[in-house]
Amino acid sequence: MSTTNLEQNELITCDLCKRRYNINVYKRHINENQCIKRNQRRLPFESIKQRSIRIGDKIFSIQQQEKQQINNDVQLSNSREKRKQQISNNNNNNNNNN
Incomplete structure (x- = not known):
């Protein structure tokens, strides 16, 4: 060559x-x-994100599914944080009462 x-x-x-x-x-x-x-x-995979999937009788776009998943993840993390705060507040109250 x-x-x-x-x-x-x-x-x-x-x-x-x-x-x-x-x-x-x-x-x-x-x-x-x-x-x-x-x-x-x-954008990479742009055409894939615009596709939709069928669940039962309803058709959802993949973007909606991703947004829903993100919302679910945020709600889970928020609820975990609230539980942690409640537990720490309860522990502080118990320590103050003793």
């Missing part, structure tokens, strides 16, 4: 859009601002 073939086969990854380009193509790569905008439009 010649060195020119090696150079042409090398791929460079753009830090902004995470795409891999041939060296010759990368030289013509779009400017930074356009690259950022393009990357925002094409």
Whole structure:
């Protein structure tokens, strides 16, 4: 193999859009601002997040499921914190009464 073939086969990854380009193509790569905008439009797994799933007779978007899961996680952590505070308050009250 010649060195020119090696150079042409090398791929460079753009830090902004995470795409891999041939060296010759990368030289013509779009400017930074356009690259950022393009990357925002094409988020990874964007099409997957817009899909929906069927549970029984109802259809839910995956985004709704993710939001619901986040809300459930927040509620769980909040309830755990409240329990910890109640237990510590009860312990403090018991210590003060003794």
